[in-house]
Amino acid sequence: MKKIGIGLIGFGTIGAGVARLLLERKKLLSERAGFIPELISVCDCDLKRPRPVSLPAGILTRETKNVLENPRVQIVLELIGGIEPAGSFLLKALQNGKSVVTANKALLAEKGDCLFSAAEQSGCHLGFEASVGGSIPIVKTLKESFIANNITSLYGILNGTTNFILTRMVEDRLSLANALKIAQDAGFAERDPSLDLSGNDSSHKLSVLATLITGKFFPAAAIPTEGISGITAKDLDYAAELGYGVKLLSILKFGQNGLSLATYPALIPNRHILSSVRDVYNAIFLTGDLVGESLLFGKGAGMDPTASSVISDIISIGNNILCGAKPLPFSITPGKKLQLQTDFKSRYYFRFSALDQPGVLARIAEILGKYNISIASCIQKEEKPQKAVPVVVLTHTAKESAVKAAISAIDRLAAIKSKTILLRLAFDE
């Protein structure tokens, strides 16, 4: 049976998971793949830390050249994360004629243009299944299974930490801070949770998906991104009362005026399947012009789920190397208008903090009307004369630009006591 040499850079959690599978499931993988994926060299700056796998003697090294310049290594796995030196390692591997596999969404979302074109020029393969949705086979599905489709929209829950926090806030009636603490104690959230809470991690993944779907590079920095830090248990209660769950969504949509990309927390009707995605799970709901509505759901992170996707890339690429197959052309929807849309329409949820005085609601409604924003429903329950109380409004479809202007005007009213909370609705237009 033929062999494919694998070199690994980054012997952390995911790297150790991949190394363990390559060693402990060598026989199983060889039988299924038709070749032997052989771990040749593992590079990390920390040679001492205990890991859940013991490597054969002599393959652990601190020298990247033992991977990047090793003639026996045909596929390089980059599992260190971060922008540099990860990016340079990947480029070097491609320049040396080695195919690469990475789980690094931050890198792809910042330097994807340069990496994808380096891969194309080298004629080598660049696998990145593990960079989005952990175990979820979204890259293979888009590139291969849905190859005949034009994708018209995609809505992803792409960050398990924030989905866990939102789920615990609703189901255990916790504040965001307390739910975050539970996530941190359980190891789902980092000590510094800002990359997750800000929505930036989700936008990294949306960047990868947008590039894959459109064949044009959209860096994460170009994607309007809002996180969940402003969401309170109260908003989740109001949403539930109105028949909605709240999820941090990353959205790609082709509209009349071009492509829109965004990450923000959104209200989703209870009976939509995405509102059933709980805890740390990720899901991607997408529409293709042939397949119609589809959903892929699974674990978005973790050693084994992520390692499973890395191995899947190794086997696909290994078989392609062995038979001399070139990578599939990357651009999967050529000819689309690719103007990034700066304005869009949606339905909205507002929570105003308004003094409970006569005429306040009338004043809010008047400003909304002036901007052509029509109210679909309204909740005002508490009565505390002379104190600010929450007034919740759901609108019909309105323009984002008009909404921003209206809210800015409303927030200047004397009776409005704090910044209005603004959320968008999805699947209910």
Next chain:
Amino acid sequence: MKKIGIGLIGFGTIGAGVARLLLERKKLLSERAGFIPELISVCDCDLKRPRPVSLPAGILTRETKNVLENPRVQIVLELIGGIEPAGSFLLKALQNGKSVVTANKALLAEKGDCLFSAAEQSGCHLGFEASVGGSIPIVKTLKESFIANNITSLYGILNGTTNFILTRMVEDRLSLANALKIAQDAGFAERDPSLDLSGNDSSHKLSVLATLITGKFFPAAAIPTEGISGITAKDLDYAAELGYGVKLLSILKFGQNGLSLATYPALIPNRHILSSVRDVYNAIFLTGDLVGESLLFGKGAGMDPTASSVISDIISIGNNILCGAKPLPFSITPGKKLQLQTDFKSRYYFRFSALDQPGVLARIAEILGKYNISIASCIQKEEKPQKAVPVVVLTHTAKESAVKAAISAIDRLAAIKSKTILLRLAFDE
């Protein structure tokens, strides 16, 4: 750019959909695939019927040899359905050194052993993505994306017609007969709906998945199968009251005593994601030892969704042919104990029709107790002295064999006025 010649047998709904895509999306498919999939010959016994695609002159034929013996045809699509002559055509194509693509689950579920081994002997590819779950990429996901996993269980909603009927019965409060009529009028159900209602179509698909997962052929005839004909709106109401939805599930599970396979209607807790799968959608919920719980959801039938999967097979196989890659070994979990389990454990729902007389419930409970079946909850609402009323019982986990014996004893009681309805619970053990 290189070409791959395609021959199509069966120019019905799906065949016409595939032909249309091959012709109308030729440029798009070629750009994405890296080769030109060229439709060479289309064979059908009906040359006259109008179809939603016009073929180039001279390629439509009544002679199968124009496909099966045409040296320019490298991939044969079998889209006629049924066991014969479809099976003979596929074998002939493989014997002639042509790869094949089929959507024919009934054929694979009856003759899979002979077809899969013929493909293996020929060294040709056999694509069958479209045979299960229409647009859902379950075959590629199992064979490629989850290649490093051992699959431990699978729960599929594999028949859109019955899922539509169950959804309409609950949401529109219809009888099964009325919901079926709506499905027939909308074109979701056949004039003779027995293949769907009986659960046999679902078991055909489960057979294909079981063979794929275990590497051993399990014909549909070996799978215990119950359909939805016995389900009443009343049962769905009781299930809802108890916090469950009812779905027709096809189940594969590895247990201590071997593999169990079955299709039956089951109660699923409302918050499980499978209970959000509504109307004609299909979904497959599976657990792998690395990926954990995963779900694939999409349209299970229809011209475009099915054609999308057929095209995906064509492109994968075409690329393999062009680079000379052999098919991946078929068996994907060798070494498993593959005894089919004849008994298993579950929780149960019973609806007894019992005379509303003193002592009846005690008598039922006594018999259940004798068979070690413990009652978890019970609903008896209506009071109609001297008439039979429904008594609904949910049990704790019990053995199927004990339950069958107990129900048989209970159904012989004088106070039991019709055959007891028995449903199983899923995801709540």
